[in-house]
Amino acid sequence: ARKKLSRLKKTPTVTIDGTPVALLANIEFPDDCTVALENGATGIGLFRSEFLFMGRSGSISKIPSEEEQFEAYKKAVTLMKGRPVTIRTLDIGADKPIGTPESGTLNPALGKRAIRYCLAEPDLFLAQLRAILRASAFGPVKLMIPMLVHAFEIDQTLALIEEAKSQLRAANRKFDEAIKIGAMVEVPAAILGLPMFTSRLDFISIGTNDLIQYTLAIDRVDPEVAHLYNPLHPAILSMLSMTIWAAGKAGIPVSVCGEVAGDPHLTRLLLGMGLREFSMHPAQLLNVKQEILASDLKVLKPKVDKILVLVEEDAIEKAVNDLQLDEA
Numbered sequence: 001a002r003k004k005l006s007r008l009k010k011t012p013t014v015t016i017d018g019t020p021v022a023l024l025a026n027i028e029f030p031d032d033c034t035v036a037l038e039n040g041a042t043g044i045g046l047f048r049s050e051f052l053f054m055g056r057s058g059s060i061s062k063i064p065s066e067e068e069q070f071e072a073y074k075k076a077v078t079l080m081k082g083r084p085v086t087i088r089t090l091d092i093g094a095d096k097p098i099g100t101p102e103s104g105t106l107n108p109a110l111g112k113r114a115i116r117y118c119l120a121e122p123d124l125f126l127a128q129l130r131a132i133l134r135a136s137a138f139g140p141v142k143l144m145i146p147m148l149v150h151a152f153e154i155d156q157t158l159a160l161i162e163e164a165k166s167q168l169r170a171a172n173r174k175f176d177e178a179i180k181i182g183a184m185v186e187v188p189a190a191i192l193g194l195p196m197f198t199s200r201l202d203f204i205s206i207g208t209n210d211l212i213q214y215t216l217a218i219d220r221v222d223p224e225v226a227h228l229y230n231p232l233h234p235a236i237l238s239m240l241s242m243t244i245w246a247a248g249k250a251g252i253p254v255s256v257c258g259e260v261a262g263d264p265h266l267t268r269l270l271l272g273m274g275l276r277e278f279s280m281h282p283a284q285l286l287n288v289k290q291e292i293l294a295s296d297l298k299v300l301k302p303k304v305d306k307i308l309v310l311v312e313e314d315a316i317e318k319a320v321n322d323l324q325l326d327e328a
């Protein structure tokens, strides 16, 4: 089946009714760009930069210098040959442990992780921001911030990005002055307070892995509760459709970059909610493309509207499966 799918690599991703959809890749290292391109990605929707900081133990073991980071980001940008590369700033803590004694807190998922860590370590953060900005001189780069909750965190982050830019100007370093800055939306508070984001940022990307964890209060890495982790919980569907709708209304691009985006069983549901940008593990790209090519939004939209008013998980699951069985 993979062999056949590979024929879709160069086919433009358009629904039956002619709506274009962006299929982007999630990567951990610059070399992953090669696999992304082999699978027809038209850009990188999520470069998980923390992997440059993590050792074999899976925890933060080394802090790469600005220069090392710059080389890694530039490599990804160069490999993507003019396609957009969305670089997410350091997302450590919780499932990606920091490895310091204080990271052994009782609830690391609710602790000093991601942007909270970076704002507490401005020198480390500024070095990363400079490295990302410098890479933007070599092709289209977007900057993405994880785990934002408060407006003041967004403002502090934007101020630090400005500071990194002035440092580069002072050093005569080139970068894209108009670089797009966006946020991961991955906490219910971010969705319920979405105007804080849409009024300050250029784009948003929904991180369903964490959003499901924080909405359903289920540790995403705890096997004891894995059976309760359900993307089709009505609360999750509400959050997704609300966010896609609100971003559209605010006129800013929205993507989904959690695992949900790479699940071909959920492609039609997301399309029917209005999603037009999917970012996923490269291995899933052609499976999802196949679904999109066989989908007709005119048929899907009313069916998905009906699913969005269902409140029982069983009924939702059945209706989502039925979307798959249809010709369109």
Ligand code: PEP
Pocket (backbone or CB within 6 Å): 046, 048, 091, 186, 206, 207, 208, 209, 210, 211, 257, 258, 259
């Ligand atoms: C997410 O939370 O959905 C996401 C894409 O980021 P990560 O899995 O790296 O936390």
Ligand code: MG
Pocket (backbone or CB within 6 Å): 146, 186, 207, 209, 210
């Ligand atoms: Mg996340």
